Amino acid sequence: MSQKIQPPKGTRDFYPADMAIQNHIFGAWRRVCARFGFQEYEGPSFEHLEMYTGKSGDEIVGQLYNFTDKGGRDIALRPEMTPTLARLANQLGRNLRKPARWFSLPRLWRYEKQQRGRLREFFQLNMDILGSDNVSADAELIAAACRICEELGLKSGDVVARISSRRLISTLLDELGCTDKPPVYLALDRREKLPREDFVKGLGEAGLTEDGIRRLDALFDAKSLAEVTDLVSSDDAKAALAELETLFQLLAAHGVADWCKFDPTVVRGLAYYTGVVYELFDAGRSLRAIAGGGRYDDLLSKMGGERMPAVGFGMGDVVIAELLKDKGLLPTGIPGPDLWLVSVDGDEIRQAAVAAKLRAAGKEVGFAFGGGKLGKQMQAAQENGAKRAVFVGSDRVAADQVEVKDLATGEQTVSTVEALCL
């Protein structure tokens, strides 16, 4: 047993039953994307290493699967899709029809220690809208993320989209005289984890006064947008707040208000977010984030293109599958053919001919090789997930007839191959 080669750490094997689950999730992703008018794109599964180091610095290399190819090029398996998307968009330049609504289902790789909901190889739905400043685009994506959860059988009480705004925090920090924002974002992101004094100290070093820290606390403790109104005074901050209010009106119009909640503590560690940010979690918070995203208006220009407002989110396949499993919402068994031929007289020539005729008519047909006892053939029909058994070569019916048994109900009827082709 130990001699057998195991799959590499953090990877998964997909047996038919696993693929059925995978296809269940992918199917929901594709259906909702289609309903929202998104178009699918793809890119290479590996890119130049600098595409990732340029954005996040060299320490990112520790989390990449990278290598030098035979031509001496530094290559990395893609750990995320957004840089590839940005590259594609920048290549198109002005030929990109805006706003573009694009989605992709990339397989991604990250060299990380695996845990529940986090593997080294996984899939992630990416939905992005390029070229729209409008908050309607933000709403569109949040609504899509909620609809995907719904499509998979989850209820609004199972999942909550926690929504905040980088812009709101940023403009408030301007008001408070903050000179160095990135460290503040980091501190805010860990507000619940850091000891209080470290939190206060960190903010103080970033130029915040005691009064400023008090106002930040008030923002982070706010349970609704209304509570924030009194906390902001600058025009910029008021505009950011108004944008959030519009967002929630739009989300209500989309019919996903029950799924969404204003939560100022959502900051997201990623530096490139500039506006609305959100994360979807299971209500019990027992798992990692199901999805996360936001507005990143400056990213494409930073990657060498022209300014291009953009919004997007990513939803991994691992966490959502865990949640569906916990909720008992995963399909069981393997998908089988509609029909399973059972040869009564052992005439495999005739069986093959019947199968060919049915298949030509578009029917799904399987059968056991080499015939065998009817009990065995019936068992094979069941094990292969067939819905109906078709007895071919029965002497109980006319030569051109077959007996058809519904495996779920046990009901058996007489028919003909021609009738089954319809």
Add this chain to the structure above:
RNA sequence: GUGGCUGUAGCUCAGUUGGUUAGAGCUCCUGAUUGUGGUUCAGGAGGUCGUGGGUUCAAGUCCCAUCAGCCACCCCA
């Protein structure tokens, strides 16, 4: 990268204070059922106890290392 827990048949697990041929359920195979599956009954196959080393008269049971899994931290694109 740091810390903790775990690793026994294909799967889920039980194995007393270290002591004769390592157990159960499920799965699988065969038969009851030579024209019909899912139920039931009977029988059978399948582990040297993750791997390597050490302690001991004796180790699945103790110690070390290593690999793998789980959990937390870190990180989270």
